[in-house]
Amino acid sequence: MFDPADFPKPTLISVNGVELEVFEAGRQNAGKPIVLCHGWPEHAFSWRHQVPALAAAGYHVIVPNQRGYGNSSRPSEVTDYDIEHLSGDLIGLLDHYGYEDATFVGHDWGAMVVWGLTLLHPNRVNNLINLSVPYQERWEKPWIEMMEAIFGGDFYFVHFNRQPGVADAVFEENTFQFLRNMYRKNQPPVEPQPGMMMINLAKEETPLGEPVMSDSELAVFVSSFEASGFTGSVNWYRNLDRNWHLLAGVNPIIQQPALMIYGDRDAVSRNEKLTEFVPNVEVVNLDCGHWIQQEKPQETNQTILTWLEQQNAA
Numbered sequence: 395m396f397d398p399a400d401f402p403k404p405t406l407i408s409v410n411g412v413e414l415e416v417f418e419a420g421r422q423n424a425g426k427p428i429v430l431c432h433g434w435p436e437h438a439f440s441w442r443h444q445v446p447a448l449a450a451a452g453y454h455v456i457v458p459n460q461r462g463y464g465n466s467s468r469p470s471e472v473t474d475y476d477i478e479h480l481s482g483d484l485i486g487l488l489d490h491y492g493y494e495d496a497t498f499v500g501h502d503w504g505a506m507v508v509w510g511l512t513l514l515h516p517n518r519v520n521n522l523i524n525l526s527v528p529y530q531e532r533w534e535k536p537w538i539e540m541m542e543a544i545f546g547g548d549f550y551f552v553h554f555n556r557q558p559g560v561a562d563a564v565f566e567e568n569t570f571q572f573l574r575n576m577y578r579k580n581q582p583p584v585e586p587q588p589g590m591m592m593i594n595l596a597k598e599e600t601p602l603g604e605p606v607m608s609d610s611e612l613a614v615f616v617s618s619f620e621a622s623g624f625t626g627s628v629n630w631y632r633n634l635d636r637n638w639h640l641l642a643g644v645n646p647i648i649q650q651p652a653l654m655i656y657g658d659r660d661a662v663s664r665n666e667k668l669t670e671f672v673p674n675v676e677v678v679n680l681d682c683g684h685w686i687q688q689e690k691p692q693e694t695n696q697t698i699l700t701w702l703e704q705q706n707a708a
Contacts, residue, residue, distance in 0.1 A: 395608040396442045402457075404438075404465070409486025410479070412467035415459040416487070420449030427493045428453045429484060433502020433526070434627050435565070435576065437464055439614045440501065443691030444698070451699055456487060456496075460507070462626025464618050472558075475629040477637040481511035485518055494518070497702070501525040501687060502662075503630055510637065513644045521705050523653040523698055525686045528665035529672050531646060536635035550592045554631040564596050565624040570616050572596035577612065578603035579683050606685045648672045651708075653701045655694065657682040676701065 402417040417438050428448055430441040438457040448455045459466045461483055462475060469475070484507070488496055495518045500508035505524035512519045533540045542552045554561055565572050575595040605612070652675040656664060660683050668675055678697050682689040 396611060398439070398442075398610055398614050400446075401439055401442050401614075402445065404459075406465065407458075407487065407490055409490055410482040412461050412469065412483065414461065414467070414483060414487065415463075415465040417445070417457040417459075419445050419455045420453055423449065423452050423454045426453045427488070427491065427496035428455055429487065429496050429498050430455065430457045431460065431484070431498065431500040431504030431507055432457075432463070433500070433504045434630065435573065435615075435619065435624065436502065436504075437615055437618050439611075439618075440685075440688060442611075444499075444687055444695055447695040447699065451702075453497075453702075454491075456491065458483070458487060459618075460504070462622070462629060464622060468622060468626040472629050472632050473636060475626070476633040476640060477507070477510040478514065478640055480507045480630070481514050484511055485515055488518055495520045497521040497523065499523040499525075499698070500527075502527055502684070506530070509648070510641065512648050512650060513641060513646065516648075516650070519650055521651050521653075521702070522648075523655070523701070525655045525694070526657060526660055526662050526684055528654055528656075528668050529648065530665070531667070531671055532638060532641060536638040538635045551631055551634065553593075554628050555634070558632065559625070561593055562623065562625045562628050564593050565619075565628075568596040569619050571599065573615050573619065574601060574605075574612060577606040577615070577685060577688075579606055579685075579689055606688050646671055649674060651705050652676070653678065653698070655680060655686055655697060657684060657686045657689070660684045660686070 402419050404415045404417050406413045407416050432438055432440045438459045441457050445455050462468050498508045498519055505527040508522050508524055509529050512522055538555050575598050652672050654675050654677045656679050658679050658681050680690050680693050687694040
């Protein structure tokens, strides 16, 4: 397990009209930037196992708490969390450090942001690596509208949108319990209402499954969300249909070299048409659940570093 005291100390950086709490390592490796983008409900600390390995391999590692998380800004307007704002924050970080482009790595919602960033700002991304969440093509109707038709109103993506504030309040009333229950290996849905999985996890008093992290590591996440609340982070979900519209006129094909890392026991669905939209992708499967880089840190590091070496040698 990782000692939280060993994680880099943060700096607040003003970009794109907000302040981002940014952790970095390997600044001496100027010219080889790699930006790590966390998911939900996470924190920059979710990359704790990757930061030292990447810095030692010669990269300038930049790890923001994205807007809505940690000590970063939490705008009050829901639309301030759409893909244009989230990707604009990352472009602002590149500008701050003076980089034309970088390698971007995303997990979970961070992967969705990296896919969107690459579509909107292709010249600023040289390579991309995503974990768990594959590229999502634009469906014929907006994403939440389609999910509601397929899964119903209790599916958490839909619930977050149709009943704003309800889930946020449940998570904030049960922050420790929710996060403790989320960060488990091979987390099963909670019966009897799988569609309400997230709210049920927050209310479940008995831990389910093996923990992904130590108590001291979990405390970092709990402390952060107790201070920030959940509304800013859940607002990312509330922009999915807005993002669908914002990406309407964008070329949907990603040409950059890409690495897609799946967990064999992750509940997130794979995209069987991935190569149609990301033709230069390599797919790797690890024996784990959803929290890939925390559950299998050494394997994740080796996979990423080997792939990056191949790109650098090309």
